Each structure stands twice: as structure tokens, then as C-alpha cells.
Amino acid sequence: MSPDSFDWEKYVDLAEEIYQKKDTDESECRFRTGISRAYYGVYNMCKNFAIKNNLINEKKLKNSYSSHADLIDKFIYSHRFVFEYNAELDEIKKDIGEILKELRDYRNDADYQNTYPGTDIIRDLELAYESAKEALDSIKNLQEEMVKMKQCS
Numbered sequence: 001m002s003p004d005s006f007d008w009e010k011y012v013d014l015a016e017e018i019y020q021k022k023d024t025d026e027s028e029c030r031f032r033t034g035i036s037r038a039y040y041g042v043y044n045m046c047k048n049f050a051i052k053n054n055l056i057n058e059k060k061l062k063n064s065y066s067s068h069a070d071l072i073d074k075f076i077y078s079h080r081f082v083f084e085y086n087a088e089l090d091e092i093k094k095d096i097g098e099i100l101k102e103l104r105d106y107r108n109d110a111d112y113q114n115t116y117p118g119t120d121i122i123r124d125l126e127l128a129y130e131s132a133k134e135a136l137d138s139i140k141n142l143q144e145e146m147v148k149m150k151q152c153s
Contacts, residue, residue: 011041
């Protein structure tokens with residue numbers, strides 16, 4: 001199965017759908033699921049982008065206990081990437097990493113805490129899907145720039 005075989009953006013769409021039905025569905029389980037799906041949609045899009053562009057080794061990522069933190073760090077701190085020579089694109093890459101880190105915090109709360117620690121789970125769901133949409137747009141932008149850079153070389 002190729003890394004691009006499933007459209008991970010559908011997870012973010014599901015998060016948005018859950019948020020849109022917030023007034024008719026008061027299920028904390030659904031809200032937590034929406035937060036989790038927003039994170040995993042972005043995580044997997046980032047992972048596929050990083051693998052495709054040699055930012056991270058797929059085998060190492062699979063065998064790593066800290067694969068989520070490793071991927072986030074590659075986006076935020078990596079200087080072994082083609083964008084190091086383009087400050088604007090490097091900043092976009094770092095922003096994606098920061099969003100992914102924030103989404104992971106929301107997801108950890110939603111997936112692991114018996115009592116949701118946030119003050120407003122619906123607000124957190126909204127922030128999660130909006131941030132996820134922003135990150136996906138940025139990933140698409142970076143991918144387009146990668147294609148342009150490869151065509152120029």
C-alpha cells in the first residue's frame with residue numbers, strides 16, 4: 001500500500017463535520033473523536049510529505065517509540081531540508097510543526113484523560129479542525145514548491 005493510498009484529509013473533514021453538528025449532538029465521545037481525527041489527519045499528511053521529500057526515514061519512523069515527537073521536531077527544527085535556503089518556506093514548515101504539536105496536545109487530552117481538562121471541548125474541537133485545515137493548506141503549498149524546485153533543477 002503506497003503512502004498516498006488513503007486521503008488523510010478526510011479525517012479533518014470528519015472533525016469539521018462533527019463540529020458542525022455540535023448543536024444537535026451533545027456527545028463528548030464524538031467531540032473527542034473529532035479532535036483526535038483532526039490531529040491524525042494532519043499527522044499522516046505530514047508523515048507522508050516528510051517521507052516523500054526525504055525529511056525523515058520511513059523505517060526509522062515506524063520503529064521509533066517517539067515517532068510523533070520525532071516528526072514534529074523534523075518540521076520545527078530540521079535544517080537538513082531543502083527549505084533551509086528559503087526563509088519563507090522554512091517558516092511555513094516550522095509553522096506546520098507548531099500546529100502539529102498543538103494538535104497533539106489536544107489529541108492527548110481527548111484520547112487519554114478520563115475528565116477532559118480543557119474548559120470548553122467544543123471550542124477545542126473548533127480550534128483543532130481550523131488549525132488542521134491551515135496545516136493541510138500549508139502542506140499542499142510546500143508540496144507545490146517542492147515540485148517547482150525539482151523542475152528548476
